[in-house]
Amino acid sequence: MHRSHNCGELNIKNINQEVVLSGWVQNIRDLGGMIFIDLRDRYGITQLTVDINQNENLFQKAKNIGREFVLKINGIVQERTNKNKKINTGEIEIIVNKINILSESETPPFTIEENTDGGEEMRLKHRYLDLRRKTMSENIILRHKIAQETRNFLIRNNFLEIETPFLIKSTPEGARDFVVPSRLNKGFFYALPQSPQTFKQLLMVAGFDRYFQLVKCFRDEDFRADRQPEFTQIDCEMSFVEEEDIYSVFSQYVKNIIKEIGGEEIKEIPKMTFAESIDLYGSDKPDLRFDLKIKNIDSICKNKGFNVFDKSENISALCLKGNSGISRKILDSLTEFVKSPQIGGSGLIYIKCNLDGSLKSSIDKFFNESDLKNIQNMCDAKKDDIIFIICGGYKKTKQIIGDLRIELIKRFQIEPKNKFAPVWITDFPLFDFDKEKQQLHAMHHPFTAPKNEDVEKLNTAPEEAIAQAYDIVLNGQEIGGGSIRIFDRKTQNKIFELLGLSENEIKSKFGFLLEAFKYGAPPHGGIAFGFDRICAIMSNEKSIRDVIAFPKNNSGKDLMIDSPSLIDDDQLKDLNIKLSE
C-alpha cells in the first residue's frame, strides 16, 4: 500500500506519528527556505512542509515538483502554528523526510480549482481532470450516496433488484431506438432499450411482485439541451397494487431521499390532478416552492366591451407582489418575452396596484375603476402588486401564463417558500390527439390502464379517457412518472388498435406480451425515476452533465474518447452492412 493514511484524516491526535501519504499536488509555495505543498486526494488536503535547513537534498527535489504531480511522502505529523479551522486537517502539517514522485504532470490545460478557467469543451475533453475539481468530485460522490439510499429504501420495502437485457428488439414508439447489427444473424438487429417497460411487466407476470433496477436506458433523440443519449433510470414495478399504493410507497421514497440527502423533512407530498395543475400553474410540472397561482378571471372580465377578452376561451391572471413600480422598460421586455416565438403569445395586459391605492392598467379604456377593483380582489392583489393577464384559447393561455410565471420567478428572484417542493400530478389524459394526422397517441405509453370508470370511453370517446397515470414533480422538474398497467389482453389489444397499430404490427412488436397475458397476469403498476435528474437537483446543478462521470455533449459526442468514430471495413463486412452513399 502506498499510504498509511489518506489526505483527509490526520489531526491533532496524530501528532508525532510517522505517516505515509499519497496524492496529488494541489498547490506548491516556495517561501525561500521553506516549501509548502498541499497534497490532495479524494478525502481531503494535507499540508506538507519541506525545510531547507533540515534536508537540503529533499528541498532541491521538492523545488522541481509541480501542480498535479503524484507524490508518495513519508513524514512526521506536527502541530501547525498557522491553523486553518476550515478543514479537518487544518491543525496539523507533515514534516516531510522522504519524497517519492510517483508520476509527473504537465501543466493541465485548465486550472483544477473551484472556479476553473476551462471552457466546457476543454473540460469534457479532459474529463478526468475536470473530475478532480471539488464540486465535480462531490457530485459524483453524492450520486453514489443517492444510489445507495435508493437501493436501501427499496430493499427494506421488499423490492428485488433484477437485471433486464440490453440487447432487445426494436419497437419504435415515440423516440427512436439505437440498434445493434447482429453478426451471427445477418440482416437482423438488436435494439437498446428505451426503458425495461415490457420486461418489468413480464417479471410481474412471473410473480416477482416488487422489482427495481438502476438501469441505463437509451434514446436516439435529436439532441436538445441537457438530454443524454444514455441516461439512468430508477425503474420500479409492483404487483397487486392500485394507484394509492404507488403513492404511498414512493412518497416515502422521495421523502426519504429529501431527508437523507437534502436534510429536509417533508410531511406529506400533495397530489394535484393534471387539469388542476394546468389551471393553477399553466404546466404539468409546477414549481410549488413558489405560491404565485394563476387565477381565472373570465367571470368578471367578459361582456365589458373588450373584444379581445370577449372572444377568449380563457382569461388568466398572475399577481406579482411588491412590484407595482416596475418600469416601462421592464414591462416592455416582459411583453416581448410573451410574444417571443418559443412562448407564442400575442400580448401582455397588466394592472398596477399603486402604493396610493390607485390602479393603472393597459386596459383602462375598457374597464372602469370598479371593474379593475374586482379583478384586483379576485387576484388577492394588494397595494404595490402588479397583475399580469393573458387570454385566448384555454390550452395556449395556460401555457403562456405558466411560462410567464417561471420567468417572473427568475427575473424577480422570488424567494422560494421551501427548499424542496415535491408534488404528485395525477389523472393524466390517456391519449393525446394529433389533429394533423387525426391519430391518437399514448400520453404516457401504450401499457397504461384507463381509470376503471373510463374503460367504456375507449369505445365511445377515447380522447376523453383519463389514465391511471401519474408523474412526480420536484421543484418544477419531472423526476418520475408511471402508471397502473393494463393486464388483460382485450384492453391491451384495444389500446394498440386505437393507436393505429395493425394486427401484424401488434403481433410482431408486442405479441410476446399479449401471449404472456394468457397465463395469469396480476394487476400491476410502477414508476420510473430519472436518476440523473434527481442527482442534479440534489447537487444543485442545472445540467445532468454535471452529475454524470463521462457525459456526452449536446451532439451526442464523447469528446474525451472521440466517439462515435469510424469503424473498419472488415467490421462492416462482418456485420453484413454497408454505409449508404
Add this chain to the structure above:
Amino acid sequence: MHRSHNCGELNIKNINQEVVLSGWVQNIRDLGGMIFIDLRDRYGITQLTVDINQNENLFQKAKNIGREFVLKINGIVQERTNKNKKINTGEIEIIVNKINILSESETPPFTIEENTDGGEEMRLKHRYLDLRRKTMSENIILRHKIAQETRNFLIRNNFLEIETPFLIKSTPEGARDFVVPSRLNKGFFYALPQSPQTFKQLLMVAGFDRYFQLVKCFRDEDFRADRQPEFTQIDCEMSFVEEEDIYSVFSQYVKNIIKEIGGEEIKEIPKMTFAESIDLYGSDKPDLRFDLKIKNIDSICKNKGFNVFDKSENISALCLKGNSGISRKILDSLTEFVKSPQIGGSGLIYIKCNLDGSLKSSIDKFFNESDLKNIQNMCDAKKDDIIFIICGGYKKTKQIIGDLRIELIKRFQIEPKNKFAPVWITDFPLFDFDKEKQQLHAMHHPFTAPKNEDVEKLNTAPEEAIAQAYDIVLNGQEIGGGSIRIFDRKTQNKIFELLGLSENEIKSKFGFLLEAFKYGAPPHGGIAFGFDRICAIMSNEKSIRDVIAFPKNNSGKDLMIDSPSLIDDDQLKDLNIKLSE
C-alpha cells in the same frame, strides 16, 4: 392494495383473522364437497378451502378455477387438521368467503413444478412461466442477495459506485465489439463496452481511488456453450495499491460471499503461481475441492529403454485412489477420452496397484517391478490405487492430464473435500506468443503491468516477462481476474508497440489514455468478477442461463421476444446504412 398478507406469512398466530390474499393457483383439488386450492406468490403457498355446505355459489365459482389463475380471496384463518410441517404456512388454511378472479389462465405449455416437462426452448420462449418455478425464482432472489452483499462489502470498504458509459468507441482487441450506428453523426459508430477498463483507469487518474460497478458488458463472440453476448461484471479498481493489497481486499470479499451466501467459513485463500497451477493441476483453473495432484515422474522414467518416455519433454502421473479393479472397458473408454479430438492425446498409460500388492501396467514390457515400485512410491499410490500416465511436450501433456483429472473426478464421483475451494492464481505471463503470426498477444489485456523486476525484459525477451496479473478461481471456475496497471506513458506505449499496433492505431484507439497519463496518474490496479458465474456457482447451477432473468440462447437469440429481428427500411435509411447483398 389487493392483499392484507402475502402467501408465505400466515401461521397459527393468525387464527380467526380476516385476511385478503392474492396469488396464483398452484394446484386445485376437488374432493366432492370440498375444494382445496394452493395459492402461490413469491413468498410461499397458502392452502384455501371452499366448502359446498358453507357457500354453494362460491363452491360453483371455485369449480371453474384452473391452474395459474390469479385470485384475490377474502377469508378467515383456521387451524388445519392435517398439518404440513414442511412449510411456514402448513399449520393453517383459509376458509374462503369471497373469490375475485383477477386473471384467468390458459393451460401453460409446461408444468410449473420443480421437475417440469418443458424442454429448454419452450421454457425460454415462455420465460415468465419458467421463472414461476421455485428453483428459478430462488435463483433470481439469490442473485439479488449476492448483488447486495457485494455492494455492501465494497461500500463498507470505501468503494464508490460510479457509472461508466455504454456508448463508447470500438477498439477491437481479442473479442469483437457490438457496434451502434450513430444517426446524428452519419457513417460513425458507437461500440458497446467489452468492459469499462479504460474508464475505470481514468477514474483513478481523476482521483476516485476506489471504484466499483455491477455493470453489463458485451462481447460479440461466436457462441459457445454457456456464453452470453451480454453478461454482468463486478468491476473494481483501486489507486495506490500493489498486488498484495488487491489480494487482501478481495480475499475478504470472496470469503464474505462464501460465508453469507454459501454458509461456509474460509480461513485463507491460498495463492498459487500460474506455472505451479499448470504443473500440479494441468490448468490455470484448478478445482482444489479435490486433492488429486499431478506428479512429474520424468526423473525415474527416462532412460529405461522406453522410447516414448525418453523423447518426452514431460511425463506426468495421476493417482486415482481405490480403483485398481476397474475393467478393461473403462480403461478403454478413458483412453478414448484422452485420444478424442477436443483433448488431443495420443494414448494413456496405467499402472494398477493391485490389492495383493502386485503391480500391473501397460508398460510392463519396458519397466520391471522395481521401476514400477519407484513410480508407485513417487505417486504416493497405495494398494488398490491406479496410476495414469501422460507424456509428450510439457504444455500439451499438462493440458491432457489436467483434462483427465477433471474427467476422473466426474466419472468416479470423487467426493469433494470441501464445498468451496477458492484460490488465487498469480504470476501469469505478460504475453502469449502466436507462433503462426509471429506476434505477441496480451495474455490479460494491454494495460497490465509487468513485474517490476521484468520491465527490462520488455526490451530483451518480452515473451518471458511475468505480469502483475492474477485470477481468482472457485471450484475450478475462473470467477475473477485482474492486474496492476501500467500508469506511465512510456511503458504503455512500449506494450502497444510490442503488440504490433502502429503509431496511428495507438493514437486513434488509446490516445485519450496516453493523454491522461500526462497529468499525474496514480499507481493503480483492479479486478473484475464474473457476476453471472458467481451466481451460478452459489446457486449450484451449471449454466449461467439459469441465474439470468432473460437470457439468450446459445445462438444469441432471445426466444421470448424474438430478437434480433428485422428493422424497418426507414430506420436503416435514417442510420445511413444498407444491408449488404
